[in-house]
Amino acid sequence: MWGGNETESTNFILLGFFPEFRYTTALVSIVLLIYMAAFIGNTLLVLLIWLDSRLHTPMYFLLSQLSLMDLTLTSSIIPKMVANFFSGWQSISFLACGTQIFFSLTVAIGECILITVMCFDRYVAICNPLRYPVIMSPRMCWQVAAMSWAGGALTSSGHTAFTLHFHICSPREIPHFFCEVMAVLRIVCEDISAYEKAVVVTSILVLLLPLSLILSSYILIFLAVLRMNSPEGRNKTLATCSSHLCVVGLYFGPGMCIYMRPGSAKTPKLNQGLFLFGTVLTPLLNPLAYSLRNKEVLCSLKKLMGRFQSTR
Template identity: 60%
Template sequence: MDWTNGTSTDFILLGLFPGFGHPELLILIVLLIYTVAFAGNSVLILLIWLDSRLHTPMYFLLSQLSVIDLAYISSTVPKTATNYFEGRRSISYFACAAQMFFFLTLGLAECILLTLMAYDRYVAVCNPLRYAVLMSPKVCLQMAAAVWTGAALAALVHTIYPMHFPICGSREINHYFCEMPAILRMSCADTSVYEMVKFVSTIVFLLVPFILILASYTLIFLTVLSMNSRKGRNKALATCSSHLMVVSLYFGQAIFIYMTPTSSHTPEQDQVGAVLGTIVTPMLNPLIYSLRNKEVLGALRKCTGRCCHCEHCLFLQCDAQKCFIFNFKSVRNQLKS
């Protein structure tokens, strides 16, 4: 099949690990992960929305993280699967730019949100008396607005700039979606100035948030160690450890891809990092927060118990109606006799 029959501005996505001998196996695994991630994040959002006990700043921010993860994995996997099953690899210039914009927006939003989640835990553990003021509903909404607005503006800059570099020779992207390093690698212009801009941006959106998160948890651990209550200490550590696992997964791969020069790592290494960040992490986040969180598990049991109770009530109501009809017929027969 000829994949290069598109217009001159079309790009060719070579797909997920094009050198791998069994692409159908990769697609099946990716679709399985996508299904688990979609279901896990959707259930978590639903539980936080339905259960009033989860209407707190921590779970509000967690619901925002689940929304980001849902959109994050949906910005790449459906297009990859569609291209595979349709036997085509082309993506238009504008579709590539849109995919890059949404991918960067969601990635930057997750960096900022993880930092705010660490701040929320810091206030809850280290300054609990002022928690209601510092993390009021109004403040939480302002935080969410700042996350989405700041991420979108930064992503717009980092989409327009790379997409205007001239492309020389092949327009094949050795990746399964349009990512900035892959686009830069095809350019025949001098990208050193933009590489410096990218490096500064990654310091602002990756390194600074990561340092703030580490500082927050250093203060949290110092406060937790000084607690007299063993139960309170264990609860604080359990909540913080879940967030630290998510931070390690996400920031590790992002720092590797975006804080090192594009020429210093291969396309295969970029793909491994991208898979960890955009496919594996969105699947693991709801599992980490639900399996290690008693309040989320309690909300899940409450919700499933309510559903089972409703079914049980309908069954009892049906039995009562049958019983009433049976008794009515018995009385009528007795009167006739």
């Protein structure tokens, strides 16, 4: 039981995004449609990679893990948000709130690790192709995937437990469309300045360190591309690298804006917009970035569609 100015219930109230927006119903409907498209797109990409033996390479294996992380992130947030809006029931339990915090941080950290490894994969394939099968072996790929999930889960567990141990002020209203760390910290009754600094330090390790490795690797990659004699090979390499760089921007850009600004918990509207982009649009754009510009994925898709039509 909470005392003083705190409520007796452990439930939270999600206020949703942009409460003053006049056309919220239309916006939520669009978000639901985009979520369904992103869910189908990532699921289809994972199936293509797993079913087509031509896509059983380290790059596509890591891409399938990235799609699984996108599915985990968006499915842990959007369905609950849509159900709350159309039912008019804004409450979320303490356990469900902690679950959303855990999965959102797990996936965010895991994706940073995974995208960095995907960059390393491109670096080895282009700059050291003779050793590529040895360095990026199937065993190494599974170990990297496990490290990404485990590293994200361990870091997320600490932040989730620490965030939820604070005393929450009454009313327990979270100015967000899901339980996000910065939004929950905004309704804490205690002084959290020290913890906010810890979040910024963690963000530097999780975001800036991988980003510096990615940029360093791509400098070496572009230098190697410039030395290529084959225009066809150069164009193919640049197409693959440009897709990966688009994904890097989609994931690292919003994360740096949210978690690397001191006092970012005090800017809920900006955070909501960035998270709406990260949880809805990024999972949709990720499979498009790799499929529409990749002949191997398109050929695999046509092959799967041909099989489906022949069975009918």
